[in-house]
Structures are given as structure tokens and as C-alpha cells.
Amino acid sequence: MSDTAATPVVRLLNVCKGFTKGQETISIFDALNLSIPPGDFVAIMGPSGSGKTTMLNLLGGLDRVDAGEIDVAGKRIDRLSEGELARWRSTHIGFVFQFYNLMPMLSAAQNVELPLLLTALRRAERRTRVEAALKIVNLADRTKHYPREMSGGQQQRVAIARAIVSDPTLLLCDEPTGDLDRTTADEILHMLQILNRDLNKTIIMVTHDPAAAKYAARTLHLDKGHFVEKDLAA
16 A cells, blocks of 8 residues: 555544534534545535535634544644644645635735744745745736735635645635636636646635536535535536
């Protein structure tokens, strides 16, 4: 067996998660299992309320499991303290959201630099990384532009640059094209394909759009607390 097969980037084992509504406890996941190898590009689909965003939050250490194990990038994150999670997340996780989540008072370069401010990198090294990330997303000429001066597609590319600037192990994308027109969405999805193919980034993308899911290497359907692999080409 190869190292890739033996060492998944993501492993969920018997994960349980629920929430309380009034006096009722509602289960989202009951013994959820998942394994994703390095370099995979997975689209997650499912009906509203099926727990897609909750799953991303669990993988990114933004939420806690009720029971079970979560191993990401070789670390049992369900065992980490809040401080340990924050340090781990700054190194291993890049987030891309539907509405970009850029700071409006900061330039493109300053937005991309934000994750690096949590590291010990010197200013010159941070600047080098920011320039490289913006070049990867074809925005080297927009470093001093503010979000209000950019289109939705450009703002999402800034968000992607911010997500990759720390060279994370895993990219978590929550409806990354949900606020974009079809043409711009296809450009962003093609960029994610390039990051996956050329930089070997492991990507998990939540989407409601079958056209977007086709850009991924495979699709998993989340329903009733379990994953089912689907072939969208069928």
C-alpha cells in the first residue's frame, strides 16, 4: 500500500454532531465517516440543512464534535485546545467563503497578508508571499486596490490568494461561486482546478450547483448524516 493510500489528509471516524432546539436534541451526524487522500478535489452536495457547512466548520476546527475522531493533516484536532486549534489552523487550513469576507478598509495585499500576521514571518517574507499568492490568482496588478474597487470575481480571487498565502494543507471552500455569475464562477472554479492540479492542493468544496461540482475530481452527496458518492456525469 502506498503512503498516499495509508495517510489520508482528512479522516472522520464515527463523528457525531447535533444541536439543541428548545428541549429537543437534533442530530446532524451520527457515526459519520470520511477519508480524503492528499491531492484530492472533492465536491460536497446535499439538501439544505444536511450539515455541509457544519462539516467544513468541524474540519477547520471552528466547531467541535460531540463524539468521534477528526484527523486533519496528521493531527487529532478533536483533542486540541482552542489555542492549539488556532495555531494549527493558521498553518494547515485555508478558507474560501461565498461572500469573500474581505476587510473593506484594507487593500488586496493587506487582506491577503492577514493570515501571515499570526506567524513569526518577517515583514519582507510576508510581502514576498503576498506577491506570489496574488500572482497565482492573476491579480498582481491589483495589490493596492480596495474591495470596493474590484468586481465580485476579483474579490473572490483575493480571498483565494488569502487562503493559499500560508501554503495550507487543506482548502475548505463554502459555496465559493454562489454569489457570482456563471462566467465568473467558471473562472474561479478553473482556478481551483489549477491549484489542485499544479500545486497539489487538497480541496473540499461545498456547493449546491451541479455545474460547479463537475470541476471537482469526485462528488459526495451528504444526506441523512452519511456520505454517498455520486457520478454527476451519469
